[in-house]
Amino acid sequence: MTNSIPEIEDADCIFIIGSNTSVAHPLIASRVFKAKAKGAKIIVADPRRIQVSSIADINVKQKLGSDVALLNGIMNVIITRGLHDKKFIEDRTEGFEKLQEVLNDYPPEKVTGITGVSVDDIIRIAETFATSEKSTILYAMGITQHSHGVDNVKSLANLAMLTGQIGRPSTGVNPLRGQNNVQGACDMGGLPNVYPAYQAVTDENNKNKFENAWQANLSSKVGYTIMEMMHGLEDGSIKGMVILGENPVGSDPDSRHVKHALQEAEFLAVIDIFLTDTAKLAHVVFPGVSFAEKDGTFTNTERRVMRVRQSVQPVGESRLDWQIICDLSTRFGYPMSYESAEDIFKEIAQVTPSYGGITYERIESEGIAWPCPNNDHPGTPILHTERFTRGRGLFHAIEYRPPEELADDEFPLLLTTGRYFPHYHTGTMTRNSPTLENEMPEGQFEIHPYDAQELGISNFEDCRVVSRRGDVVTKAFVTDTVEPGTIFMSFHFMEANANELTNTALDPICKIPEFKVCAVRVEKLGEEIAKAS
Amino acid sequence: MDLKFVRTTCPYCGCGCELLLETLDDKLVSTMPSKTNGMNQGKLCIKGWNAHEFVQSPKRLTKPMVRKDGELVETTWDEALDFAAKRLREIKDTHGGDSLAFLTSAKCTNEDNYVFQKFCRVGFNTNNIDHCARL
Numbered sequence: 239m240t241n242s243i244p245e246i247e248d249a250d251c252i253f254i255i256g257s258n259t260s261v262a263h264p265l266i267a268s269r270v271f272k273a274k275a276k277g278a279k280i281i282v283a284d285p286r287r288i289q290v291s292s293i294a295d296i297n298v299k300q301k302l303g304s305d306v307a308l309l310n311g312i313m314n315v316i317i318t319r320g321l322h323d324k325k326f327i328e329d330r331t332e333g334f335e336k337l338q339e340v341l342n343d344y345p346p347e348k349v350t351g352i353t354g355v356s357v358d359d360i361i362r363i364a365e366t367f368a369t370s371e372k373s374t375i376l377y378a379m380g381i382t383q384h385s386h387g388v389d390n391v392k393s394l395a396n397l398a399m400l401t402g403q404i405g406r407p408s409t410g411v412n413p414l415r416g417q418n419n420v421q422g423a424c425d426m427g428g429l430p431n432v433y434p435a436y437q438a439v440t441d442e443n444n445k446n447k448f449e450n451a452w453q454a455n456l457s458s459k460v461g462y463t464i465m466e467m468m469h470g471l472e473d474g475s476i477k478g479m480v481i482l483g484e485n486p487v488g489s490d491p492d493s494r495h496v497k498h499a500l501q502e503a504e505f506l507a508v509i510d511i512f513l514t515d516t517a518k519l520a521h522v523v524f525p526g527v528s529f530a531e532k533d534g535t536f537t538n539t540e541r542r543v544m545r546v547r548q549s550v551q552p553v554g555e556s557r558l559d560w561q562i563i564c565d566l567s568t569r570f571g572y573p574m575s576y577e578s579a580e581d582i583f584k585e586i587a588q589v590t591p592s593y594g595g596i597t598y599e600r601i602e603s604e605g606i607a608w609p610c611p612n613n614d615h616p617g618t619p620i621l622h623t624e625r626f627t628r629g630r631g632l633f634h635a636i637e638y639r640p641p642e643e644l645a646d647d648e649f650p651l652l653l654t655t656g657r658y659f660p661h662y663h664t665g666t667m668t669r670n671s672p673t674l675e676n677e678m679p680e681g682q683f684e685i686h687p688y689d690a691q692e693l694g695i696s697n698f699e700d701c702r703v704v705s706r707r708g709d710v711v712t713k714a715f716v717t718d719t720v721e722p723g724t725i726f727m728s729f730h731f732m733e734a735n736a737n738e739l740t741n742t743a744l745d746p747i748c749k750i751p752e753f754k755v756c757a758v759r760v761e762k763l764g765e766e767i768a769k770a771s
Numbered sequence: 772m773d774l775k776f777v778r779t780t781c782p783y784c785g786c787g788c789e790l791l792l793e794t795l796d797d798k799l800v801s802t803m804p805s806k807t808n809g810m811n812q813g814k815l816c817i818k819g820w821n822a823h824e825f826v827q828s829p830k831r832l833t834k835p836m837v838r839k840d841g842e843l844v845e846t847t848w849d850e851a852l853d854f855a856a857k858r859l860r861e862i863k864d865t866h867g868g869d870s871l872a873f874l875t876s877a878k879c880t881n882e883d884n885y886v887f888q889k890f891c892r893v894g895f896n897t898n899n900i901d902h903c904a905r906l
Contacts (some may be wrong), residue, residue, distance in 0.1 A: 243786065244809055265786045287903035366863030391782035419866065419884070420877035427892075428875035428902045434885065439898050454893040457868070461898030467872040475897070476863045476872045482887050483876030484903055505858040513843075522855045523843060529782040530792055530799060531821065534880025536780045538787025546880055549777035549792035550799050550826070554833020555848065559883040563890050565848075569856035572894040574886065582882040600831075604809070605787070622906050660817055662783055671824035713883055726859035759902075 239408035241374065242540045242607065242619040249408040251370035253363070255305065255394070256754075260289040263414045263456040263539075266376070279366050281368045283308060283355075285654060286684075286726060287719045296362050299721055299725055302652050302755045303384055303641035304353040308360070310638065311349030313400055314341045315364035320627045322368070323402030330626070331399050333633035335461055340635040352638060368401045372408040379416060380656075383753040385642045387745045392634040399631045405622040407456060415539035417663070422537035423606070425590065430461030434590040451589050463749040464490065465742065468499040478505035482559065483526060483624040487515040487768075491740035491751040494705045509562055512666050515732055524557035524566075533579040535601070540619070543596050544605035578704020597648070600663030623730070641755040642743035645723065649705065649757035651689065652724050653739055661730035671731065681717040681731030685760065689723040690714060694761055697756065702761040708738035725758065772796060778805060782878065783818045786810065790822060799823045853905035859895075875902045 246252065246269035267290060274280055274293050281584070282294040283305075289295045289543030300308045316322050317338060327334050365375045376397060381390045391413075396532050398404040398411045415421050427434040437444040462470055468538040479500070490496045500506060501518045508520040517523045526757065531553070536545045552558070557565075560582060564574040576582045580598045583638035587593050592608040595615045600606060606617035622631070645652050660677035661668040668674040683703055687693065695701060697716040702709055703725070712734035720726050727736035741756040773796050776861040781788040788893060789808035793801045802823045806813035835851035873891040874885050884902075891900045 263784050263786055265788055265811050265814060265819075268814060417785060417877035417903070418780070418782050418787070419879065419881065420785060420902075423875055423877045423879070423880040423884045423902045426875075426881050426905055427888045428884050428900060429904070430898050430901050433892075434888075448892075452889060452893050455896060456897050457898055459868075459869070459898060459902055462872055464874065464901045464903070467899065467901065468873070470872065475870065477866050477870040478859065478871045479874065480859070480891075481874040482883065486874065486875045486903075489903055493900050494861070505855075507855045507859075512828070513830070513832060517832075517841070520836075520843070521838045521858070522851050523832065523836040524851060524855075525835060528826045528831075529779065529878075530826045532883075533882060534882040536782075536787065537881060538780075538789070539785030542787055542879070544780045544787055544789070545778075547777065547779045549775075549794055550797060553827075553831050556831070556833060557848070560886040562881050563883070563886045565852050566855055566859075567890045567894055570859050570894060571856075572890070574890065576886070579880065579882045582885060586881060586885050654888075661889055662818060667782070667825045670828040670830055671821050673821045673824060675786045677817070698897060722905060730886055 239540045240404060240621040241408065241412060243269060245408040246270060246374060246376070247276065249273050249278050249372050249374040251279045251281065251366055251373035253283070253367055253373060253375045254290055255283040255375070255377050257376050257378035257414055258284070258288045258380070258412070258656055259376060262378060262416060262657050266414060270430055279370060281363050281366060285721065285724060296359060296366065298355040298359045298363070300353040302654055302724060303386070304638070305381060305390045306386060306393050306636055307344065307349050307638040308355055308712065309397055310344035310636070311340055311353070311360045311362045312367070313347050313397055314344045315346055315361050315435050316368045316400060317341060319364070321365065322400050326402030327400065331631040331633060333635070336635040337396060337633040341558040342636060366388050367397070367403070372406065373401065373403040373605070374409050374412060376412050376414060376723065378414045379595045380754060382413070382750055384755065385743045385752040386639050387750045388747040389636045393636055396633050396636070399633060405624070407620060407622070410620070413539070416539070419536040421539060421541060422535070425537055425592070428584070430463055435592045446591065459680060465744060465749055465751060468496055471499040473500045477503070479503050480507045481516060482509045482563070485516045485664045485666060486513040488520070488729060488735060491737055491742045491753055493735055494708050495742065498615040505589055507557055511556070512670065514664070514666050524562045526559040526562060531556070535583060538605070540607060542605035542607045543593065543601055545598065545601055642752055643741050643755065645759045647755050649759050651758050653703070653705065653736065653756050653758045654724060654728050654754050655729055655736045655740060656726065658728050658730060661728065663730070665730040665732065679714065681728060681734045682713045682759045684715050684717050684726040685718045686720050686722045686724070687716050690716040693762065695760065695762060700763050702763060703739060703758055704761060705739035705756055705758045707741070709737050710734040715727065725760065776803070781819045781822055783817070783822065788815055788819055790815070790819060792823060799826055863895055868897040869899060871895050871897060872899040875900060877903050
């Protein structure tokens with residue numbers, strides 16, 4: 239996030255797009271509700287009717303994957319009506335002319351045709367967002383999990399810069415991170431192209447710096463992304479894998495393919511707290527510990543580095559994750575040892591400039607948002623107040639591209655995916671929590687009453703959902719939260735996982751898979767039985 | 772009776788709510804929201820309120836396991852670590868460090884992630900490391 243969470247409640251306009259905020263980030267949603275009570279205008283753009291839609295001043299349901307067109311349409315109106323922030327554009331940005339050129343092709347009438355959002359609503363969103371004093375954008379995986387996810391994010395950055403809604407309190411472009419420490423895993427260099435603090439592995443200076451710090455020879459070749467690793471297992475370029483606390487069989491698109499790829503591994507080691515579907519395929523499984531049994535830090539979605547403190551002893555013979563890694567590394571022939579989590583953090587602060595001024599002592603009572611380069615620095619809750627990371631903010635002129643897989647005669651419906659309130663990700667934690675499991679013990683697919691009637695499906699009827707990649711049997715939930723032509727499923731339930739169906743089409747730049755749109759059909763089980771007999 | 776509260780951070784979404792884990796005689800019994808934390812201000816969602824439950828699940832792994840005759844069976848730490856280290860060494864020596872890939876975790880701590888990527892980059896001279904940020 240460019241801004242901090244508490245600032246949300248003082249915004250004058252909140253634009254929520256591709257985020258089921260009250261389900262996936264409930265305590266951020268509570269800030270949205272507070273802002274609403276203080277008079278903020280709430281705009282919700284989501285293909286489904288979600289809980290925050292009910293408090294929206296403007297609520298639109300764009301067609302799946304049409305976000306770039308919608309945002310270009312909004313920006314077209316802003317420029318046509320002269321509502322853009324000319325001073326901000328002049329002082330802080332570049333590339334405006336190119337953006338304007340592309341936006342000329344997105345008049346609201348044309349955008350209505352692509353997105354299904356009315357001309358009136360496009361104009362109202364443009365006026366409300368641009369003319370409010372403090373407008374903030376909240377988005378999540380509904381924006382990023384597309385074959386044009388990077389385009390979607392850049393379009394949101396365009397909108398914020400065009401209206402000068404960034405670099406001030408209660409404004410900004412705010413991705414809501416889905417996992418407790420996805421920010422930290424990125425910050426720590428858990429990515430194939432960068433060392434800790436996003437220092438490119440291809441830069442000779444960075445390589446030298448880490449070779450000195452770690453007393454080692456390092457590679458300057460960018461590594462494989464997760465999907466490339468899976469392909470690598472199949473084509474033989476990857477022979478072995480070590481997986482720490484992840485369940486790609488459940489969380490990656492096209493589960494059957496992932497499972498097949500992992501079975502190809504000559505060697506697979508998994509460190510986890512449960513025997514997940516991924517761990518079941520391993521040659522060695524090491525029992526790690528949960529958050530309650532370890533010391534350390536998590537970095538939340540607003541970049542705040544916060545303490546994790548041990549409350550109980552590890553269960554059974556399970557061991558601290560970093561200790562397992564050190565033990566394995568030492569036996570492998572590269573000795574690593576640390577006294578404690580704090581000992582590791584001290585090394586992190588030495589090689590990670592944005593964490594340079596953070597110590598356990600400083601975050602004892604409250605976390606600090608990075609960048610925090612030295613011990614006197616208070617941290618940075620708001621980014622880009624005076625300049626952007628690269629200097630001037632660059633507008634990207636972006637054309638709309640449709641999703642990779644569209645509905646056709648064989649697969650006439652579109653599937654989109656997401657979460658339910660009591661569950662989380664592949665369910666390894668929540669489905670092993672009796673209270674949460676009791677709230678929702680089985681999966682379902684949401685289908686509009688019109689489609690249900692066409693197919694002769696009644697509420698709670700077991701059906702088969704089929705895509706080009708796989709099929710699952712799960713219960714129909716007939717509801718108008720989804721539009722006709724669209725169905726919705728979660729990936730919490732391994733016995734009927736949406737990711738058996740999802741598409742592996744990738745964004746060409748960041749390689750995120752297109753979880754949010756794929757073509758499916760729904761079959762009645764009765765017909766199948768009748769056919770068989 | 773020894774009642775203790777430990778302040779920590781929620782393991783679910785990216786909000787970063789502060790929790791108080793309550794232990795009674797060293798057994799985890801409940802989760803409470805921190806009232807003094809600016810983020811969650813005494814509130815939690817349903818997942819946060821129940822964050823202690825999965826920690827004590829009977830399905831938790833308690834011993835290392837290795838595959839023998841096609842089945843995963845429990846074993847000692849020494850055997851599991853030696854076996855894994857030997858296989859990683861064999862693959863690296865035969866096919867090179869780029870033939871190995873590492874998935875780190877958005878659920879683990881910064882410290883775990885840092886040590887893991889260092890193990891990958893130094894131990895195997897490869898940048899084949901990623902995690903579910905894309906997922």
